[in-house]
Amino acid sequence: MPMRKDGVTVDLQMQPLDRLRGVGPAVAEKLAARGLSTLQDLWLHLPRQYEDRTRLTQIRALQPGVAAQVEGRVEAVERGFRYRPMLRVAICDDSHATLVLRFFHFRAAQVAQFAPGARVRCYGTPKPGQNGLEIVHPSYRVLDDAVETVLGDQLDPVYPTIDGVGTTVLRRLIDQALQRLPDDDSLELLPQSLLSHFQLPTLREALLTVHRPAPDSDIAALLAGRHPAQRRLALEELLAHHLSLRGQRIAQQAHAARSLRGLTLARKLRDALPFRLTGAQQRVFEQIRTDLRKPSPMLRLVQGDVGSGKTVVAALAAMLAVEDGRQAALMAPTELLAEQHLGNLRAWLEPLGVRVAWLAGKVTGRARAKVIAEVASGEAQVVVGTHALMQEGVAFADLALAIVDEQHRFGVHQRLALRDKGAGGTVGADAVVPHQLVMTATPIPRTLAMAAYADLDVSAIDELPPGRTPVQTVALSAERRPELVERIRAACAEGRQAYWVCTIIDESDEVVAQAAQSTFEELSRQLSGLRVGLVHGRLKAAEKQAMMRAFKEGEIDLLVATTVIEVGVDVPNASLMIVENAERLGLAQLHQLRGRVGRGSAASSCVLLYQPPLSQMARQRLATMRETNDGFVIAEKDLELRGPGELLGTRQTGIAGFRVADLARDADLLPQVQALGERLLADSPALAARIVARWVGGAARYASA
CATH class of the missing domain: 2.40.50.140 (Nucleic acid-binding proteins)
Incomplete structure (x- = not known):
């Protein structure tokens, strides 16, 4: 909350909106439903475009x-x-x-x-x-x-609509709110030196310009979000989110964690593996090992492209906990992915005498009770599962390392719940909490990582294991579909397997399932000599598991599926992927789907089947997929084309919901934001808290997850 120079608190910006003319209980309720409760909220409810009625x-x-x-x-x-x-x-x-x-x-x-x-x-x-x-x-x-x-004397702002509040009413309320803007000294929180360096206006000037631009304003810059007034607001918003995350990092590291120093078991695992670690895997493991030796909790994100070998790095980290007599847990978002991790970990760890337990929704009755008892006693040294790991009744003897795979698919509270399992269910000031290792197969652009993961250290496994053959990618018009049917017949005749993915996007899962069902029936008729399977999101979990297992074991030649197979399916014999209506998907998802093939030594192909005419954005996406297999390059292009929402789960972060900032557009501000953020946290923590409160609110986004 801003302060006057004489130290008197100015609470004007936090005044409730019912102080404004025209805001009764009904209007206040509709505004609150959109997160608008105070004068400050209205100041920051910015126009989405402008209309020139001055001429x-x-x-x-x-x-x-x-x-x-x-x-x-x-x-x-x-x-x-x-x-x-x-x-x-x-x-x-x-x-x-x-x-x-x-x-x-x-x-x-x-x-x-x-x-x-x-x-x-x-x-x-x-x-x-x-x-x-x-x-x-x-x-x-x-x-x-x-x-x-x-005629009007200024450009007319067009605001995001609010149900039940007309545009004229909203403009009138914002006018009233702007009339109550405090003076510069009371409102400004950023150092004058920073504003001068970037040649930016004060907050008061910026708000008045953005809400009520003069007729001679650079409307092209305003519409592009590049006007100095918008850059001023974006800088403070980026700073607020950065400070919020860094504050959570500081709070989290104030807790204690087990210092894990043993290395013998990890070396035994490394020597027993049927393959050599890549240089990138060794580098990232050393970063993790350095973190785990400290008595404060590790918070590290490991990102790596499809097939880069993140799981084995996680297994090596788990051995550091096991050798110290403690436990490690690996949580995955789906039973399919969790079961795949289970198979790998048991194959690698059980020969070393490590007990790997399995806990998912389908583990019930006596089997579940037995696993829960083993987890509680510490007999289960490594526990693999889904969100079932976080359920009530599951208690760890001594959880020292929590590993979360495909972290963007989990919400904040799920990550917190697993962390709390290692602290006896509650996290007090003196609690000992587990180290956290989170992994993603969706590479994250550097600028996005700087902003979205300021509470985490970020590692990248940016090298694929030797022997991987790059997947050849082509884009074909849907009219060439008959050729693909024959291509599938030829591939399966050579003993290979194939995917046919249906990607129709609709509000209803049922529509996607119907599309997959009809495609399955059609291909079954056209390829009568082949064994064709079907999997989609409306099948029961047991049915999905059975179908995927049959495909993995070679009992099915062609699998027709929805994007349910996007993550975690590892069938080395599958060498052909066909993605129907590929123009409807974003780059990140297309890349994940392509990653289901090329997992063996055979030459593999991915065919992106599209329905013309293509939009400009769809054409750029398909061209990018043809040109590169590098997930990091693809992630940068995806950020450029579609913004951060595609790469991050909104349940976990408010990055996708920035009011002003755009990470692709404003990336050049981030190094300054980082430097200023660290300075403010060290020298002016109270000022940092006020900046966070203005833009993020009282609830920090990660809730120290």
Whole structure:
């Protein structure tokens, strides 16, 4: 909360909105539903675009697709019901050109307004129509000839809509809120030296500019988010999120953790492996080992491309805990992925005398009771499972290392719950908590990692094991589908297996399942000599597991599936992946799907089947997939094309919900944000807390997860 120079607290920005005219209980409730409860919330509810009503454009000068304001007199009105109710109003101005206003939703009173000869001022985006240019559903006013109507003196902001609160009401409320902005000294939290270095305005100047830009403002820069006023706001928002995460890191490391120093068991595992570790695997393991030797909890993210060998690095880390007489747990988001980890860990660890236990939803009755008892006694040294690991009744004897795979699929509370298992269920100030190792097969761009994982140390396994053959990727139009059927027949005749992935995106899982079902039936007819299987998200877990196991064991030649197979399926004999409607998926998901093939020594292919015409973004995505197999390059391109929301789970982080900042656009600010953040935490923790409170609120995003 800002302070005056005399030390008197200024609580104006936290005033509830019911102090504003026009905000009764009903409006306050609707605003609160969108997270708007205080004056400060309204100051930071920023426009998404702008309309220029400061001037009039002659109808003759209108350009298709370019929004403009025009004024003319009604020439003709036509009301029709061809396919649905429709109102067409023709207006003409001094340039003797005509513009059609088209309405599909209107009331009788509106029709009466448009009397021939009436003077109308309207704003909208013209497009070609049957009889010249037209604007569909323009905003408009019918003017009184006896009253002089002046033009606006500033660009009109267009705010994100709020259910039940009209645009006019919202603008009026924001106007009132802006009138109560404190002076610069009371509002400003950033050092003047920083603002001068970046040539940025104060917060007060920035807010007034963004909400009420002058007619001579650089509207192109505003619409692109590159205006100095927006950069000023983005800088403070990025700083607030960084401080929030770093604050959580400091709080987490204030706890104690077991210092794990043994290395004999890890070396035995390394020497017994049927393959040599890559240089990247060895480097990342050494980083983890250094962390685990410390008496404060490790918080490390290991990112690595599909097939880079993250699991074996996690297994080596687990051996450091086991050798010290303690436990390690590995949690995966699906039973399929968890079961795959179980198979690998048992094959690697049980010959060394390490007891690996399995705990998932399908482990029930006496078997479940037995596993829970082994976990509680410490007999189970490494425990693999799904979210079942966090359920009530599961207690560890001494959990020293918590490993979370595909971390972006878990929410904050799930990570916290597993951590708390190692602290006896609660985390007090003097609690001993487990080290945390989180892994992802979705490489994260450097800029995104800097912002989203400021509470974690980040390691990258950026080297694939030798002998991997790069997957050849092609993009084909859907009309060439028959060729692919024959290609599958040929591949399976050589003893290989194939995937056919259905990716129709719809609000209903049922639609995707139906698409997969019909594709399964069609391919079963066309490939009658092959064994065709089907798996989708609406199958029961046991049915999915059985089908995937049959495919893995070679009992099925072609697996028709939805994107349920995106993560964790390891079938080295599968050498052909066909992704239908590939244009509907983002790069990260396409790359994950492609990673299901090329896991053996055979040459593998991925065919991206698309439905033309392609959008510009879809064309760029498919081109990127053809050009590279490098997940880190793909992640950078995905961030550029679609923003951070695609790469991060919103349940875990508010990064995707930034109000102003855009990590792709504002990446150049991040090094300064990091440096300033560390300085503020060291020298001015109270100021850091106020910056966090302004942008993030009272609840820190990671809740010290």
